[in-house]
Amino acid sequence: MNSPTHIETARAAALSRWEQQFAGFASGHDRRTSDQGLLTLLYGGLEHAANYDWLNAGRRLIDKTYIDMLWHVQGLTDLRSVRPEQIAAALDPFIIDVIRPAWLDLPHLTDSERLEISISWVEQMAGRCFGSVYSEAASSRLLFFLAPMLPVFNQSRGHHMALDKVGHRPCNHGHRAFAQAAWSAYQEFLPSLADLPPPAPAATDPQHRMLISNLLSRTDWWARRVFDHWLREYIRSNDVEASELFGAKDTSD
Numbered sequence: 001m002n003s004p005t006h007i008e009t010a011r012a013a014a015l016s017r018w019e020q021q022f023a024g025f026a027s028g029h030d031r032r033t034s035d036q037g038l039l040t041l042l043y044g045g046l047e048h049a050a051n052y053d054w055l056n057a058g059r060r061l062i063d064k065t066y067i068d069m070l071w072h073v074q075g076l077t078d079l080r081s082v083r084p085e086q087i088a089a090a091l092d093p094f095i096i097d098v099i100r101p102a103w104l105d106l107p108h109l110t111d112s113e114r115l116e117i118s119i120s121w122v123e124q125m126a127g128r129c130f131g132s133v134y135s136e137a138a139s140s141r142l143l144f145f146l147a148p149m150l151p152v153f154n155q156s157r158g159h160h161m162a163l164d165k166v167g168h169r170p171c172n173h174g175h176r177a178f179a180q181a182a183w184s185a186y187q188e189f190l191p192s193l194a195d196l197p198p199p200a201p202a203a204t205d206p207q208h209r210m211l212i213s214n215l216l217s218r219t220d221w222w223a224r225r226v227f228d229h230w231l232r233e234y235i236r237s238n239d240v241e242a243s244e245l246f247g248a249k250d251t252s253d
Contacts (some may be wrong), residue, residue, distance in 0.1 A: 005107040006237070007192050014222075017229075018199050019074075025072040033069050036201055036227065039215070040208050041066040045229065046209060048097070054100050064088040067142070074141045074154075075247025082130050087142075090129040098124060099147070106149050107218065117148040118178045126175070133169050136175040148221040153182035153229050158238035158245030162231035188228050190220075198222035 014035075022033035031037055042062060049061050064084040071077050071084065082090075098121060107116065125139035140155040153159070155178050160170060168185040170177040174187070197221070201212040216222050231244060 006230065006233060007196070007226075010226050010233050011167075011196055012232065013229040015199060015227045018225075019202070019214050021075045022069075025142055028070070032066075035071055036199075036203065037213060038066070038070055038073065038145050039148060039202060039212055039221075042142075042209055043148050043215065044208060046095070046103070046146055049095070049246050050100075050103055054096060060088045060092060062146070069093075070142065070145065074164075075244075076138055076141060076245065079130075079135075079138055082129070083137075085223070087129055094125060094128050111151070114149070115151050115179070115183055118147070118152045119176050121147070121150070122152065122155075122175050123222065124227055125229055140175065144224075149219045151179075151183060151186075152222070153179055153186070153222065153224065154246075155179075156246045159228075159231055161245065162234045164215070165234060185231075186224065189230065190223060191228050193223045193226060196226065 018035045020034055021031045021037070023030055025033050045056075045062050045066070049056055054061070064087070067084040067087050071079070084109055102117065105116070106145070109117070122136055122139045122143055125143060128133040129135075129142075130138050137155045140152055144151070144154055155175060160178060162175070163170060163181050165186055166185055170180040170181040176228045198216040201209045202214070203209040203212060235245060
């Protein structure tokens with residue numbers, strides 16, 4: 001599966017999500033629902049807050065509309081135990097208590113330190129901001145865009161299945177086991193991306209364009225995004241019905 005053709009298929013899928021708005025949100029024409037749009041809103045929102053003493057003129061640090069966008073794009077709208085406005089309200093104290101003290105140090109940590117923090121934050125966010133039995137899947141998706149300098153891996157039943165099929169089966173269904181297996185598989189996959197540069201940001205605002213350009217050049221977010229699509233394409237290429245495998249629900253039905 002780790003062939004040039006399959007890598008290019010995953011890269012093309014990642015580029016499509018990077019550039020194109022998501023048809024399933026509102027009118028289907030909101031360009032903020034592209035991956036670069038979501039990065040600008042979520043990671044950009046934290047960067048903005050960090051530059052203004054973690055304040056946002058009395059508003060939520062991350063607006064509920066941005067969470068609603070992400071939920072539609074990532075197939076998480078069947079999570080009904082908490083709504084976007086509740087998540088946005090719970091995120092404020094999580095950001096202040098957990099993310100703010102570590103924010104400036106994150107780019108300077110070792111890979112193992114960043115992996116440990118990413119696992120811890122996904123688990124903490126699941127408990128503090130969600131409350132569903134599948135909340136680690138939701139918190140991994142949110143943190144993937146909030147803290148793109150951390151090695152966060154999107155979690156779902158489909159991702160578990162793909163890791164199992166490529167020889168990196170998680171030892172249990174918890175996020176720690178999943179993240180460790182994903183990290184191991186990703187390390188094997190990474191050399192295949194050596195000749196695939198990240199995309200150029202296309203934001204009209206020059207500050208946003210510079211923010212995302214610096215992020216892509218200084219982190220492995222794009223490589224992990226292509227890896228995420230590679231896992232998805234692996235399931236699809238094996239003729240497994242994948243339409244609902246990569247989202248999340250409040251029940252196991």
